[in-house]
Amino acid sequence: MSKLQSARFSTVRFPARLAAAGLAAAMCVTAPASAFAQGLEKLSIVVFGAPSLGAFLPPIIKAQKLDEKQGLSITFDERTPDAYTAQFNSGEYQLGGSAALLTVGLADLRGVKVTYLFNLFDFWGAVVTSRPDVQTLKDLEGKELAAAKGTTNYVMFDWLARQHGVDTSKIAVVNTATPGLVGYALADRAAAVQLWEPGYTSLRAKKPSIRTLDLKIQESWKKFSGTSDIPYLGVAAHTAWAEKNRHLVPKLYAAYKEAAAYIAANPDEAVKLIAPKANADDQKALADLIRANDRLGLNVRWAAQSAKEINAVYEAGKSIGFLPGTPSAATIHDGGGK
Known part of the structure; x- marks a missing residue:
């Protein structure tokens, strides 16, 4: 082979070898990522659409990949309040992320076995x-x-x-x-x-x-x-799901807890994810709301840690005839200790 032919051979084959090496490297990089995605536990959670308290934390969880950090892949499906109640109570969705406490209690009294996993927001109106x-x-x-x-x-x-x-x-x-x-x-x-x-x-x-x-x-x-906190809105699940998936409940709690911490530490950045279409004045007002937290009431904690307060909310509902009886103790999930 002449020197010229040898040079041409090298010029042609060297990029090909590079491409092959690059493809192999890319396969090494993408294969574990794909395997990781396949290993995530998939969850579907129904929530109210924005503007609502139930729509505050989901965009943070997804943008910061806090679900994946816990080995979860959460899909948040937005619904109107009526559709939310119908689809959660029917069991079409086993998890609800806009679960108002009195609504959980009423569902239980009507024969729908559900449990309040953890609180997200305290009451303010x-x-x-x-x-x-x-x-x-x-x-x-x-x-x-x-x-x-x-x-x-x-x-x-x-x-x-x-x-x-x-x-x-x-x-x-x-x-x-x-x-x-x-x-x-x-x-x-x-x-x-x-x-x-x-x-x-x-x-x-x-x-x-x-x-x-x-x-x-x-x-x-x-x-x-005799208490100060008023548990109001959180994440609930059908009792059968919660019992079958007890290992997933702490992971779900951790994702929400970290999202709440991110919002509290980064209100200006958080509102851009929570209300991306809002104008600058509205975003500033939301950031100030987060900083004060007196009206927002962001307070993520296990239901079992607020059993006294939850039962007081039930009593308030009973006193005005909204609840026809006392919801069962099973509506207060026992995860997270007391």
């Missing part, structure tokens, strides 16, 4: 108004109140109002879906609006002049229960 003739909760009697009547937040408002001597049967409730509450308040279409976070912060950013009636939440709750 508000009544707002622009009307000069509504200065106290008592002033709502004989007037229209826009509210999402089927929600646990409204039920807790009903309980609180009665603690102040309000006859809630005299309030004409205009029932609307959760996303419509801010619109009602902005348009002043009812004497007052009952809502909670993150809708409240969004409303105040758009209409700073709106007034908030004092519900005296902590004062009333402390007097009734």
Whole structure:
């Protein structure tokens, strides 16, 4: 072979050898990643769509891959509140990430065996108004109140109002879906609006002049229960699933717990994931909400660690006829100790 032929041979074959080596290297890199993905436990969790408390943590879990860190691959499926309840209670979804505590208790009393795994947010709610003739909760009697009547937040408002001597049967409730509450308040279409976070912060950013009636939440709750925390919304599962998959429950808890820690430590970055389409002012308001945490109530803890408080919430629901009895002890998951 001539020197020229030898040079041409080297020029042609050397890149080919490089390509082969590169392909082999790529196979070495991608094969373990594929194997890792195949080894993840797949979970499907139904949640409320944004804006809602149930939509706060899922985007953080996925963006930071906190589920994969725990050996899980979680799919979060967003639904309206009515669809959420129907699909979770029917067992179509074994896990619910927008599980309001009183709704869990009611499902149990209706024969749906479910358990509250862990808490995510404590209760906070508000009544707002622009009307000069509504200065106290008592002033709502004989007037229209826009509210999402089927929600646990409204039920807790009903309980609180009665603690102040309000006859809630005299309030004409205009029932609307959760996303419509801010619109009602902005348009002043009812004497007052009952809502909670993150809708409240969004409303105040758009209409700073709106007034908030004092519900005296902590004062009333402390007097009734002797406790300060009000477990409100968390993650629930069908009892059979929880018993069969006890090894997965701590992993699920750890993913949510780390997401909550990330939000608390990085509020400005977190809101860009939670509300990516919100404008700068709304994102700043959400970041401030996270920093204060007084209204957001982010408080991730095992249900078993709040058994006393959960039973107090059940008693509040019973006292106004929302719960027809006492939910079973099995609705409070025993994971995580006490």
